Amino acid sequence: MRKTIDQVAQLAKVSKATVSRVLNNSPKVTEETRERVMKVVKELGYYPSAMARRLTTNKAETIGLIIPAPHDRTFGNPFYTEIIRGFAHQAKIKKYDLLLFTNEHKFNYSQLFYDRRVDGLLLIGVKRNDKGIIQLSKKEFPYILTGKIDYEDANYIDAENRRGAYRAVSYLANLNHKKIAYIGGSFEFVFNQERFEGYLSALQDHNLEYGKELTMESISTQESGYEAMRKILKFSPIPTAVFAANDLDAIGAMKAVKEKGLRIPEDIAFIGFDDIQLASFMDPPLTTVRQPIFEMGTTAINLLVGMIEGRVKGAQQIELPTQLIIRKSSGKIRMCK
């Protein structure tokens, strides 16, 4: 036998309206009746039906989280697990449920709003040209992207990619590196392009050479970072430093360098991007541009909830600062040559 608000009302000798008020912390209830009701609630083990409440209030109390499809390798990146934990943690605090979807079969995001399953949407790993987002914006459905896309009015939260990359490469330049290679992910994602631009602009400001053979695209996994580095090592002279636009690429690349019998950082210095847990454990520990991943998750939730509840209006575009974490892989100032 299911417990309902009516049973509580009867046992507490009040109307169900009053029970509802007590449960929703309405101020206009006597302390006495509140206690009486709560006593019955406890004894009965009553929990209000989420579905009934949601139907009446017309709120789903739910945020949808869309993750890349199973065949998309990028999802293995620890960045995602970390930001998801940020989401889950903060959603609980804000009293929203988190619904998980994979982005398969040209998924129509709006439908989740139409059938009122979600109040808002969080999307991670969305490609820059995703058209579905435009529709969300036009319909004014609350959503936040993790990472900028081409659509100008999109709501997103991101890190200061260009600046982070710029600082990393400048750091290498100031260490007297003249030939700095770049390994980074696909430009399908804007953040990858921005990091590349940060790299370029640092080269320029330091009057360093730029060459096609110094830049290599990768799919942001250790494997492909490894392959990318092997290609770079085929050209000579080889670079004295590498900036990788994400840590997994950096880690894979370091492996290729070691395999060749070269030393890090003496022969080739390294800087990555993200600061995943693994980074500090590398040998040598990886210097990297830290993104505040967990915080990006919690911030995204707070912002989204603000949009849902109407406190925040207009396009939301937030970029969180990054921080250069200096470890051994970037080495000391370079004297020779």
Next chain:
Amino acid sequence: MRKTIDQVAQLAKVSKATVSRVLNNSPKVTEETRERVMKVVKELGYYPSAMARRLTTNKAETIGLIIPAPHDRTFGNPFYTEIIRGFAHQAKIKKYDLLLFTNEHKFNYSQLFYDRRVDGLLLIGVKRNDKGIIQLSKKEFPYILTGKIDYEDANYIDAENRRGAYRAVSYLANLNHKKIAYIGGSFEFVFNQERFEGYLSALQDHNLEYGKELTMESISTQESGYEAMRKILKFSPIPTAVFAANDLDAIGAMKAVKEKGLRIPEDIAFIGFDDIQLASFMDPPLTTVRQPIFEMGTTAINLLVGMIEGRVKGAQQIELPTQLIIRKSSGKIRMCK
């Protein structure tokens, strides 16, 4: 203005009951009226409210997924992301939503059933002595654990851990290794103990020595695998082979071995457990006991849905077979000594 079933009914000149029948594919509707109704549905852009349906049918159409708390390092293991993709993929097929929770603050699982937010629960990374599970079982709430626990009547899906470990270690023994070390995760998780038991029993069957200094506990991360191996290497003579109860430990351990200037597999052979993507990319590629991770995810969903819909009854305990994937790290037969 929100679209409701009434509007569709009016425009299609039928009752809302008929609209409902059409939408739920009831067989007793004329093809003609079905078409008429569907036409209106399309034109109007009508989607039935999930919440209203759920309230009426008293089904949440939702499965809860409980992941380890943010401070729990084990969640970074690629095993989890992979199985979650299996869950998400299959849940969609079965038309269930997946609700994500982190296991914080002595979370009372049953509450999710009380307020009817979920029809069933999937729990990953649950420790062997978790008392909350007993309550779920007693109340006959549908749930599935990923990984066995101490409670005998628990529903779980797992891999054949003992057998997988046994085969791996036997393989090493047959390669003529006499001194085989073990690195594995905490016995807080039953699967870790089972893998250890598989190791022990293989040693026994091959009349090999067992020594405390040959076994090292780790928390299943690369870092701790690395540390564990460094400790093992301090004893002499050092082992000629290592069985690690998960790939991350194996990968970390291999790093420690290489650092010492030892060769893999010539000086020390390695076998891991899981077959995460990274395993095949190692240098040398890691021989490992493959768990069918994605399949464990889809199987769990199917089983859980069966329980929810009453087609499956009683305690469900499934162990999926593992497979030894032989790569370079385990080496060839050992002649010397």
Next chain:
DNA sequence: CTGTTAGCGCCTTCAA
């Protein structure tokens, strides 16, 4: 095969 009716369990006016 289709329509009518009656809830599902809750919140929210409106009166008292």
Next chain:
DNA sequence: TTGAAGGCGCTAACAG
């Protein structure tokens, strides 16, 4: 401060 009544949008009997 409390109660009565109505309705959220849908499905499920039960008639017809």
